[in-house]
Amino acid sequence: MFMSSDIATPGTTPERHIVQPGDAQHPIVLSTEDLHVFYGDKEALSEGDLKFARNQITALIGASGSGKSTFLRSLNRMNDRIATVKGRIMYRGVDINQPDIDVYEMRRRIGMVFQRPNPFAKSIYDNIAFALRLRGITAKNKLDEIVETSLRQAALWDQVKDELDKSALALSGGQAQRLCIARAIAVKPDVLLLDEPASALDPVSTSQLEDTLLKLKQHYTIIIVTHNMQQAARISEYTAFFNQGRVLEYDTTSQIFTNPQVQVTSDYVSGNFG
Numbered sequence: 001m002f003m004s005s006d007i008a009t010p011g012t013t014p015e016r017h018i019v020q021p022g023d024a025q026h027p028i029v030l031s032t033e034d035l036h037v038f039y040g041d042k043e044a045l046s047e048g049d050l051k052f053a054r055n056q057i058t059a060l061i062g063a064s065g066s067g068k069s070t071f072l073r074s075l076n077r078m079n080d081r082i083a084t085v086k087g088r089i090m091y092r093g094v095d096i097n098q099p100d101i102d103v104y105e106m107r108r109r110i111g112m113v114f115q116r117p118n119p120f121a122k123s124i125y126d127n128i129a130f131a132l133r134l135r136g137i138t139a140k141n142k143l144d145e146i147v148e149t150s151l152r153q154a155a156l157w158d159q160v161k162d163e164l165d166k167s168a169l170a171l172s173g174g175q176a177q178r179l180c181i182a183r184a185i186a187v188k189p190d191v192l193l194l195d196e197p198a199s200a201l202d203p204v205s206t207s208q209l210e211d212t213l214l215k216l217k218q219h220y221t222i223i224i225v226t227h228n229m230q231q232a233a234r235i236s237e238y239t240a241f242f243n244q245g246r247v248l249e250y251d252t253t254s255q256i257f258t259n260p261q262v263q264v265t266s267d268y269v270s271g272n273f274g
């Protein structure tokens with residue numbers, strides 16, 4: 001089932017065009033309702049009500065400062081200390097933007113990978129085992145199993161399996177970013193948020209990361225901020241176009257790139273803006 005809402009007067013292009021995802025095969029896992037984000041008294045995000053469907057990749061695109069990271073970071077409450085986030089963030093029927101939510105546990109379900117790879121100054125193995133031990137998993141065979149599975153899912157196992165004791169700081173940028181993905185998935189999240197995860201990577205590492213994400217979507221719901229249009233087109237099913245703190249267009253990625261309904265989206269994806 002697809003829900004569409006346009007705001008337009010006859011004979012003009014719409015100001016906004018929102019087609020939300022979701023069907024029996026891809027039910028909605030996460031959604032935002034009446035979301036507003038303020039830094040001090042400045043409203044950085046006002047119209048960003050989106051739904052995200054299971055086992056799909058959604059790309060968030062838009063010019064610098066349009067609100068993509070603000071939106072993404074709100075989804076697992078990374079903005080709690082720096083911004084006021086009003087509205088509902090519904091995760092599997094629960095509003096996680098409520099004060100009584102266990103934020104630590106919520107972030108286990110909704111994990112995040114940042115722009116710059118940020119491995120801990122520990123061994124490759126311990127980068128993954130660290131959070132597991134904190135959660136009470138201490139049996140060596142269990143830790144070994146999860147470390148291996150996570151590294152395999154992140155497409156890093158074959159490259160590092162013989163040097164798990166090596167410092168993670170010695171990995172290349174692309175490998176370090178895949179280690180950060182392995183670390184995020186080791187705690188068995190449901191949703192993965194990625195904020196420009198390839199911006200510090202070379203083209204080969206970027207391509208490997210994209211292949212990894214395409215495999216990971218079998219298990220996770222993925223939301224990715226990217227400035228790279230080709231990347232959004234290559235990997236995502238849905239794309240949201242942000243402009244000045246509002247989502248102006250949300251639709252299937254093929255529609256956004258081949259037949260955008262809003263003029264500003266069209267200008268942006270064709271490179272005439274931003």
Ligand SMILES: Nc1ncnc2c1ncn2[C@@H]1O[C@H](COP(=O)(O)OP(=O)(O)OP(=O)(O)O)[C@@H](O)[C@H]1O
Pocket residue numbers: 039044062063064065066067068069070071082242
């Ligand atoms: N910590 C902060 N304090 C105050 N204002 C902020 C803060 N972070 C972001 N903003 C402002 O909020 C608006 C949206 O910023 P945001 O980083 O979400 O945009 P973006 O689309 O992710 O940009 P970029 O692509 O450059 O990362 C901008 O006007 C920005 O200056």
